[in-house]
Amino acid sequence: MDERLRETLSAMMDDEADELSVRRLLSHGNQDEVRNQWQRWQQVRDLMHESHGPEESVDVAVAVREALDGHVRPEPSRLKTQVVAGSYWRWPVAAMVVMALVIGFGAGAGWDGQTQEPVAAVAVTELSDGDALALSARVEEVALQRLDEEQLKQMRQFMLEHAQHNSVGAGRGSVGYARLVSASSGY
Amino acid sequence: MIERRKSRMTQAANLIKATPLATKTGHSVTSSMTPDNDWKPGEQTDSQTDLQLVRKVRNGDRAAFDLLVVKYQSRVASIISRYVYDSQEVMDLTQETFVKAFRAVERFRGDSAFYTWLYRIAVNTAKNYLEARGRRPQGSADSADAENFDDGGRLRDVASPERLLQREQLQKALSEAIAGLPEELRSAFLLREYDGLSYEDIARILECPIGTVRSRIFRARDAVDRHLGPLLNHSVT
Numbered sequence: 001m002d003e004r005l006r007e008t009l010s011a012m013m014d015d016e017a018d019e020l021s022v023r024r025l026l027s028h029g030n031q032d033e034v035r036n037q038w039q040r041w042q043q044v045r046d047l048m049h050e051s052h053g054p055e056e057s058v059d060v061a062v063a064v065r066e067a068l069d070g071h072v073r074p075e076p077s078r079l080k081t082q083v084v085a086g087s088y089w090r091w092p093v094a095a096m097v098v099m100a101l102v103i104g105f106g107a108g109a110g111w112d113g114q115t116q117e118p119v120a121a122v123a124v125t126e127l128s129d130g131d132a133l134a135l136s137a138r139v140e141e142v143a144l145q146r147l148d149e150e151q152l153k154q155m156r157q158f159m160l161e162h163a164q165h166n167s168v169g170a171g172r173g174s175v176g177y178a179r180l181v182s183a184s185s186g187y
Numbered sequence: 188m189i190e191r192r193k194s195r196m197t198q199a200a201n202l203i204k205a206t207p208l209a210t211k212t213g214h215s216v217t218s219s220m221t222p223d224n225d226w227k228p229g230e231q232t233d234s235q236t237d238l239q240l241v242r243k244v245r246n247g248d249r250a251a252f253d254l255l256v257v258k259y260q261s262r263v264a265s266i267i268s269r270y271v272y273d274s275q276e277v278m279d280l281t282q283e284t285f286v287k288a289f290r291a292v293e294r295f296r297g298d299s300a301f302y303t304w305l306y307r308i309a310v311n312t313a314k315n316y317l318e319a320r321g322r323r324p325q326g327s328a329d330s331a332d333a334e335n336f337d338d339g340g341r342l343r344d345v346a347s348p349e350r351l352l353q354r355e356q357l358q359k360a361l362s363e364a365i366a367g368l369p370e371e372l373r374s375a376f377l378l379r380e381y382d383g384l385s386y387e388d389i390a391r392i393l394e395c396p397i398g399t400v401r402s403r404i405f406r407a408r409d410a411v412d413r414h415l416g417p418l419l420n421h422s423v424t
Contacts, residue, residue, distance in 0.1 A: 006405065006409070007401065007402065007405040010401075010404060010405035010408050010409075011386075011401055011405070012236045012254075013236075013408070014379055014386065014404065015234055015235045015236045016385070016386050016401065017236060017239070019239055022236070022239045022240070022243070023243075026243055026248055026250050026251055031250040031253065034250070034254075035250075035253050035254065035257060037412075038254055038257055038258070039257045040412050040415075040419050041408055041412060042257060042258055042261075043419050044361070044408065044411055044412060044415060044419070045380065046261060047357055047358070047361055047415075048361065048380050048381075049380075058260050058261050058263075058264040058277075058278065058281060059260065060256065060260050060264075060278060060281050060282045060285065061253055061256045061257050061260065063278075063282045064256050064282050064285040064286060064289075065249070065253065065256075067282060067286050068249070068252075068286060068289055
């Protein structure tokens, strides 16, 4: 801060600075320097008027600045809460979509190993999360355990319908999952 | 008002003529040279600088708000300490007062001085804090007191022997610094700081241009600051 700016700051202390000078001062690159100088002169003034010395003075300027920075920027904690809350819904829905796509598409394509992998890959890509792969594999395993030919056929038909319905409803088909559980007892 | 100003100018002129500034003996400048103790800088109700800074803040200039915080933080803390006695609570509420002021600055219409407006926010913040904790506000400060409020700017729990000693040393250093100023700088500086005279009035008394007054006061302030130097770096955060 050059002499002229410091003189402007001094004039500001005395209410004698003009608007243009104040603007020039506030646009100075190093505002920390401006603030520190201002603060020291304020302390001298306080001392001269026997109000208090710097050892008794309060400095909340930094805390205020930080609080206001937090106010201006999005609050991280709030953002985190929203993400977590959203993920509670996303997981079951995503799992249902994956399961429906895998099994349903498998039914339509004859359910062989060659078609299963690419479909699963597409579903996982949509989820954008590696955990979905493990989840879909686990669901597939449970769904196909101990099914005879007839049950498997019914299951494929059901899942195909389910997938078709859910493709319209954006996968919000928790009822379908409940029905899947009872599929082994005669759909 | 005019009479009062004339009186001040006369007092100040007498002060300049009569001041031997025998402060090298260690005698306090502040007690021996203050002819008019009812004026304190920054208590003006029409602070032009404040209004300039507020305008900048409204335009999104955070640096301008920083200067207002630095200028008034001690006084705001003093107001709050009339209600709340714990120093940490005082700090927190002082901070809260400024945050509220920043958020509400658009609603500051300029009908009153910025400090008066800030004073009301501080009082309300302290009262709300106490009420939220089921404590009845005991303080007596009222927003109408804003112009006259002065309790020495002290927080209540700071008068430890060490601090009293430090303060005494500071006062002594200040006296020495002022006494060491060249006569023309000292005169302008004291007329401004102790009498609250405008640059124009000081120029008239000292018979010099306003620009010279401005320059002398700056140089005096700078010299005192440099003399006190390290002693001024003990702020409580």
